[in-house]
Amino acid sequence: MFMNFRRINKCQCVQMLSTGLVLCVLMICWEELDHHVVSHMISFSHRYLVNSYDFLSSSLAISFPHQGSAGVDGRRVSYPYIINHPGKCRAGDGKAWDDVLLLLFVKSAPENFERRQAIRDTWGNKSFVWSELGVSVRLVFAVGVYSDVGGRSMVQDALHREDQIHGDLIQQNFVDTFHNLTTKLILQFHWSQTFCPQAHFLMSADDDVFVHMPNLVKYLQRLLRSQRGAKDLWVGHVHRGAPPIRHKGSKYHVPYDLYPWPSYPDYTAGAGYVVSRDVAAKIYQATLVLNSSLYIDDVFMGMCAKAMGVSPQEHAYFSGEGKAPYHPCIYDRMITSHGHAADVRFLWQAATETTADSEAGGILGKLYCTAVRVTLLCLPYYHNTYSCLAAFT
Structure with a gap:
């Protein structure tokens, strides 16, 4: 009935100590682990079994829509433009609309001068796109x-000087913080509908995202030539059945009084996604009537899209929050990759050089690249960039 400790050998002692250690760790971490597992189970059940988002047109509707972003009560607060370029999408005479394939709207912090310049010199260089890609x-x-x-006055003076040189800043009078990202999203859709409504596509991207413009342009041109045309398009890295994060220590914490439901509508990662012209107009209409107090911009985008009957489409080579692995066989297919603050120029050079040789590899080259993509993309480390399925597309 009683354990004879003299008979316990060294191996059994190690097993008992290991078991005790594991139990201690589980007891310490159980609350957080249990919350994570349970919240995802509830979220997926709600998303795929219940799947009712009627609250988007009832609980989150605002009574008096006005242009701008939501205040504390969810009603619109109008933010005046400090810097604007209303003729950006017009032809040389300033009267007629130019035929714009893509409007690139990059979300940037005021102090990120070097990131903006790197984008202008690389994937955002409209002269390169026109001369090399013809759009x-x-x-x-x-x-x-x-x-x-x-430091606001000094940074604002620098922004004015930057804009005098490049003429590509759109600034409104709201404080640029994480909790105002939804305000910035609304700025994008309102500006595009007012000053560039004829653009076939609108792309929203962070300023630390790399965009492979040759691949993106080819993809968009193929959509325009397709039988369906460029309609009902919202494409990116899709998050499905994601639960709100209730942990107060998280940057993405959302309290129950702000969003009481167990699951978000499907949405694309805010790092980089593309919508067609008709979808951009629908999102704009939704921002006029939905409470925008939710400060996580990509989730708010999903709420607007769901309310307007728009569903996100997964693309294997739109990145999520992670950085794609470095390899020419990846550059050959990639469209976006997140987390590039200092290496944009290197990546641009590698991607554009690879483009010229990508189709000359023959069967052996394609087999080699498939093997490389399987090796790199099917590792758990890269799960938030491209999925393993991307290796075979």
Whole structure:
């Protein structure tokens, strides 16, 4: 009945100590682990079994839509433009609309001068796109007001000088913080509908995202030539059945009083996605009537799309929050990759050089690249960039 400790050998002692250690760790971490597992199970059940988002047109509707972003009560607050370029998408005479394939709207912090310049010199270079790819694009950066009051005047003067040189900043008078990202999203769709409604596509991207423009342009041109045409398109890295994060220590914490439901509508990662002209118009209409107090911009985008009957489409080579692995066989297919603050020029050079040789590899080259993509993309480390299925597409 009693354990004879003298008979316990060294191996059994190690097993008992290991078991005790594991139990201690589980007891310490159980609350967080249990919350994570349970929340995802509830979220997926709600998304795929219940799948009712009627609240988007009832609980989250606002009574008096006005242009701007939501205040504390969810009603619109109008933010005036500090810097604007209303003729950005017009032809040389300033009267007629230009035939713009893609409007690139990059979300940038006021102080990120080097990131913006790197984008202008690489994938956002409209002269390269016109001369090498034969299409017209427009690049603008969405910024707010510098958050540090002490340095605000100096940064604002620098922004004005930057815009005098490049003419591509769109700034409204709101403080540029994480909790105003939805305000910046609304700025993008309102500006595009007012000043560039004829653009066939609108792309929203972070300023640390790399965009493989040759691949993106080919993809968009193929859509325009298709029988369906460029309609009902919202494409990117899709998050399905994602639960709100209730942990107060998280940057993405959303309290129950702000969003009481267990699951978000499907949405694409805010790092980079593309919508067609008709979808951009629908999202704009939704921002006029939905409460935009939810400060996670990509989730708010999903709420707007769901309310308007628009569903996101997964593309294997739109990245999520992660950075794609470095390899020419990846550059050959990629469209976006996230997390590139200092290596944009290197990646652009590698991607554009690879483009010229990508189709000359023959069967052996294609087999080699497939093997490389399987090796790189099917590792758990890269699960938030491209899925393993991307290796075979």
